Amino acid sequence: MKSKLPEIGKISPEIFEELIYPRLGMRSKEILVGPQNGVDVGIVEVGGQAVAITTDPVFIVPEYGWERAAWFAVHILASDLVTSGLPPKYLSIDLNLPMEMTEAQLERVWETIHTECQKLGISIICGHTARYENCHYPMVGGATLMAVGEIDGYVTPQLAAPGDKLIVTKGPAIEASGIFATIFPQLLADRFGESFSQRAQKLFYQMSVVKDALTAVKVGVRAKGVTAMHDATECGVWGGIYELAQAAGLGVRVEKGLIPLDEKVEKICGLFGIDPYKSISEGTLIISCKKERATAVVDALATEGITSQVVGELTPPDEGMILCTDGEEQPLLHPRVDPFWQAFYQALKEKPKGGPSV
Numbered sequence: 001m002k003s004k005l006p007e008i009g010k011i012s013p014e015i016f017e018e019l020i021y022p023r024l025g026m027r028s029k030e031i032l033v034g035p036q037n038g039v040d041v042g043i044v045e046v047g048g049q050a051v052a053i054t055t056d057p058v059f060i061v062p063e064y065g066w067e068r069a070a071w072f073a074v075h076i077l078a079s080d081l082v083t084s085g086l087p088p089k090y091l092s093i094d095l096n097l098p099m100e101m102t103e104a105q106l107e108r109v110w111e112t113i114h115t116e117c118q119k120l121g122i123s124i125i126c127g128h129t130a131r132y133e134n135c136h137y138p139m140v141g142g143a144t145l146m147a148v149g150e151i152d153g154y155v156t157p158q159l160a161a162p163g164d165k166l167i168v169t170k171g172p173a174i175e176a177s178g179i180f181a182t183i184f185p186q187l188l189a190d191r192f193g194e195s196f197s198q199r200a201q202k203l204f205y206q207m208s209v210v211k212d213a214l215t216a217v218k219v220g221v222r223a224k225g226v227t228a229m230h231d232a233t234e235c236g237v238w239g240g241i242y243e244l245a246q247a248a249g250l251g252v253r254v255e256k257g258l259i260p261l262d263e264k265v266e267k268i269c270g271l272f273g274i275d276p277y278k279s280i281s282e283g284t285l286i287i288s289c290k291k292e293r294a295t296a297v298v299d300a301l302a303t304e305g306i307t308s309q310v311v312g313e314l315t316p317p318d319e320g321m322i323l324c325t326d327g328e329e330q331p332l333l334h335p336r337v338d339p340f341w342q343a344f345y346q347a348l349k350e351k352p353k354g355g356p357s358v
Contacts (some may be wrong), residue, residue: 008341010234013037027104033084033156033241040231040245043154049148050154052084058095058141064182067104068204070112071304075208078120079282082213083229085155085221086147088120093127093143096135120210155221157228157247157288162169162316164227165294166252167287169212169301169308171260172237173276175342177268178203185345192267200264209285215304216287216297225293232284235335237277240286241312242334248288251319254312262307267335271345278335288314 003014016037020208024035032050033043037262056077060069078088093113097106139186181188181200190195209231210217219225228248232240236277237259261276271274275298287308289297294310301308321332 006111009338012292012336021337028309032154033158036247037159038230038245038247039157040083041156043084043156048151050084050149050151050314052086052149052154052330053144053146054080055142055144056212057139058093058143059138060109060140061138062105064204066108067112068182069117070109071205072207072291073208074113074120074122076282077143078122079209079231081145081147081212082210083231083253083285084147084215085130085153085217085226085229086149087214088122088145088147088210090146090148090312091117091122091124091143092145093124094141095127095129096141097129097131097142098135098137099131099133101131101140103354112289115141117294124215142194152222155217155226155228157230158249159222160227160244160248160250160288160314162250162314163291164288164314165184165291165310166241166254166312166314167216167285167290167294167297167308168232168237168259168311169209169285169306170206170242170283171262171265171276171307172284173265173269173274173279173340174203174262174281175233176236176276176279176281176344177262178205178283179340179344180268180347181264183185183344184351187351188268188271191271196264196267200268203262203264203283207283209283212285212301212306212308213303214342215287215300215306219289219293219296223290225297226287226289228288230286232281232286234280234338235288236279236281236283236338238279238323238332239335240281240284241337242332244286244288245314245321249313249317251317251321252312252332252354253315253319253322253324255282256323256325258309258311260307260309272347274339274343278338279340306349
């Protein structure tokens with residue numbers, strides 16, 4: 001293997017192509033969408049229907065508070081799945097809990113998981129729950145979430161085409177800012193005022209694209225509307241746009257100035273010294289859609305209170321990936337390393353115990 005594993009975080013596209021992709025077990029003609037960089041789900045045909053599937057760790061961070069942590073764990077999974085255009089339906093979940101987790105804490109986590117699944121229409125169908133040595137937060141197991149829909153009702157980057165418009169919801173660094181606001185509320189209050197801190201903490205519950213995606217596809221899919229969607233997680237908006245275009249085998253032209261930027265996000269990222277456009281952004285949805293339906297998608301999102309904007313378009317592959325900033329063009333590059341993690345852990349180290357700031 002020529003490429004090296006990262007020190008932390010997701011493996012690189014090179015490692016995936018060299019190590020993972022050539023070894024995917026038995027081939028099957030029922031696979032409609034298989035493993036691919038920039039694609040959040042797999043899709044198979046079962047009984048004439050499309051079944052979308054995604055798998056992720058069960059991500060529980062006690063510092064968020066048990067209810068918020070469990071809410072986020074469900075929405076991480078659901079946010080990936082809905083990029084297929086299909087609503088989530090069935091959940092299989094494995095909980096490998098740390099020894100220090102109490103029955104009362106598990107009850108609070110599980111009650112929230114149950115409640116969120118009810119809200120999203122998800123049935124929990126099987127799983128495993130136990131406590132083990134050497135299991136630690138935040139990765140306390142794994143889960144697989146499934147959706148079922150019409151065979152022509154899903155979307156994937158392979159359905160995108162040159163000329164499709166690119167839409168971004170909410171703007172960059174929603175997750176990075178939401179986490180900072182949750183973990184360091186007093187610091188934000190000290191720097192920007194208590195009112196700002198309270199408003200910033202509400203960003204946490206924007207860290208989901210479930211509503212964004214299911215609203216967008218109501219306008220139509222494929223030739224009638226949305227062609228592909230991608231959840232901007234690690235490496236943020238730039239990473240998300242790059243990955244969607246790469247998965248589609250296309251180029252892209254994006255105007256930085258058109259991307260909505262929440263003023264709370266701008267201040268928080270400035271405080272912690274990170275580039276919001278490169279920073280983790282669960283809650284930001286990248287959408288490609290037919291150009292004649294782009295306005296309808298933006299209007300539908302607005303009706304649901306979701307900010308969005310047409311920020312560019314997909315182009316033929318030979319035109320490359322272009323970022324336009326204040327009239328100047330430059331290549332759109334994948335950030336490769338998300339700046340959030342280093343800033344976050346450094347802030348934790350510098351935060352006095354029980355103190356108000358980093």
